[in-house]
């Protein structure tokens with residue numbers, strides 16, 4: 001193992017658009033979705049939408065067919081395979097749902113590259129209806145984070161991951177995301193971690209405005225091709241630092257060597 005844990009958001013990070021919007025639009029239910037959205041949390045709207053689509057005669061196979069042709073940048077799948085081949089521990093942290101994510105990752109043959117998927121439960125019930133549940137059951141308890149939607153605080157999940165990693169020696173986290181929900185976890189990253197916000201997307205704006213709150217080194221990316229370049233370069237650099245460090249135990253030049261070798265960080269204003 002490389003000592004690197006790469007955590008990917010899913011919507012607009014692994015895939016190029018929002019999966020919930022894609023499914024609703026492709027199955028012709030956009031108007032109802034827009035009507036429901038102001039009345040309840042997004043995650044609850046999706047469960048209701050799936051109920052509605054089922055009663056309109058849309059099957060699980062219809063949903064799977066729509067998911068399999070979701071737009072994804074052609075460089076993303078090879079990048080995930082390359083990061084996995086380099087020994088990185090890959091995980092998903094997403095506010096979509098398990099059914100969508102597993103269907104799409106399986107379709108591209110990359111489900112096995114991931115050691116963990118953290119997302120809202122999504123399963124087919126006995127009537128053949130897709131049910132989408134909140135990650136945190138906010139009817140019985142509140143996660144208490146005011147940055148995040150009631151069904152999921154990604155920061156709390158990062159803290160859980162960090163606690164398990166702490167028992168496995170020094171690990172560096174690389175986090176990739178685009179949305180406002182990726183800001184809370186970016187605040188949990190520490191000095192030797194890396195945050196990769198998608199440029200000109202909400203998490204990038206939030207990081208620009210709160211630069212002093214983010215301890216991790218920030219490397220922005222624009223699209224799948226840029227994601228490949230930035231991520232693989234970071235992984236190669238971290239691997240070479242770790243090699244250097246294990247070869248030369250107690251080397252006090254470690255910090256200097258490390259920084260010279262790193263790709264130039266993007267210090268967003």
Ligand SMILES: [Mg+2]
Pocket residue numbers: 009010011012013177178179
């Ligand atoms: Mg996203």
Ligand SMILES: [Zn+2]
Pocket residue numbers: 145146147148152153154155156184185
């Ligand atoms: Zn949070």
